[in-house]
Amino acid sequence: MSLICSELQVSGRSVGLVPTMGALHDGHLSLVSKSLAMNDVTVVSIFVNPLQFDKEEDLNNYPSDMQSDLSKLEAAGVDFVFKPLAADFYKAKPVVSISFGEMEQVLEGEFRPGHFGGVGVVVSKLFHIIPSNHAYFGLKDLQQFLLIKRMVEDLGFPVEVIGVETKREGSGLAMSSRNLRLSTEGKEIASMIHRGLKLAEEFVLKGKPFDEIEQEVGKFYEEVGALDIEYLAFVDGHTLTPVDSYDGLSELAVCFAGYVEGVRLIDNLYLRLK
Ligand code: AMP
Numbered sequence: 001m002s003l004i005c006s007e008l009q010v011s012g013r014s015v016g017l018v019p020t021m022g023a024l025h026d027g028h029l030s031l032v033s034k035s036l037a038m039n040d041v042t043v044v045s046i047f048v049n050p051l052q053f054d055k056e057e058d059l060n061n062y063p064s065d066m067q068s069d070l071s072k073l074e075a076a077g078v079d080f081v082f083k084p085l086a087a088d089f090y091k092a093k094p095v096v097s098i099s100f101g102e103m104e105q106v107l108e109g110e111f112r113p114g115h116f117g118g119v120g121v122v123v124s125k126l127f128h129i130i131p132s133n134h135a136y137f138g139l140k141d142l143q144q145f146l147l148i149k150r151m152v153e154d155l156g157f158p159v160e161v162i163g164v165e166t167k168r169e170g171s172g173l174a175m176s177s178r179n180l181r182l183s184t185e186g187k188e189i190a191s192m193i194h195r196g197l198k199l200a201e202e203f204v205l206k207g208k209p210f211d212e213i214e215q216e217v218g219k220f221y222e223e224v225g226a227l228d229i230e231y232l233a234f235v236d237g238h239t240l241t242p243v244d245s246y247d248g249l250s251e252l253a254v255c256f257a258g259y260v261e262g263v264r265l266i267d268n269l270y271l272r273l274k
Pocket of ligand 1 (some may be wrong): 019020021026028030136137138139140141164166174175176177
C-alpha cells in the first residue's frame, strides 16, 4: 500500500485518506465524497484499533459488517480499501506512545483514559503506510480532529488534515455507528442532544453569559429525561480550554457527551464568533 501511494504521488496524482473503524454510515460516506472530489485516488482504511479502547468490552462489541462496508465503498467509487488484521498491524504491542499533553486531559480524554494516545499511534502509522496528500476527519469528533491537526503540525507529517461537517439524520441526531444500539424511542431522545446545542447557539448569538446558557441547556436536557449528561462544556474552539467569557474568543465549541439507553453519545456545536 505504501509503495502504491508513494508511486501515485510521485506521478503527480493526489491521494486522499479516510481512516475509519468500519460499520460505515452516511457520515463516513460524506468524508469519502469529500476525498473523491478533491483527489485523484481515495483510500479508505477500516481498522478497529484496539489501542484506543479503554474497555475490552467496547472493543469486543464494536459493530462490524465488512461485506456491506465494501459494497458501499465500491458503489461510492473508492479506489483502495486498507483493512489490516490487528495481529499484522501491530506485530507487537507498540511501546512508543503519543501524548497530547493538556489537550487530551479534557472532554473525551478525561472520560476515556488512554483513548487519544491510541488514536495518535494508529493515525501516525496509517499516515506512514498510506502516504497521502489529504486526510479526512469528522468534526463530530472535534477533539480528535484538533489533536490530529496538532500532531501533524508538531511532527511535520506531509499531509493536510481536513475536517468535515457532521452529517445528521433529519431529526438532527448526529450519525454514528452507536445509533444502531438505540431503540426508535432512544433515537428520538438522542435527537434532543442537537436541539439543546441549537438552543445554546441561540443564546450565544445573543451574548448570554456561558454559565447561564449552561444552566438553561442543562435544564432543557433534564426535562427531556432519559438523557444522562456526562459533560456539557464551553471551550475555546482551538485550544479546548474552558471559557467563561466572550473576551478575545474567536471560536467557541460547545461539547456534549452523555448516555441514552446506556449508549454513550457525543456531539458538539462549533461557532466562529468573529
Ligand atoms: P469512526 O469509524 O467512528 O472512527 O469514524 C471515522 C471517521 O468518520 C471519523 O473521522 C469520524 O469523526 C467520522 N464521522 C463519524 N460520524 C460522522 C458523522 N456523523 N458526520 C461526519 N463524520 C463522521
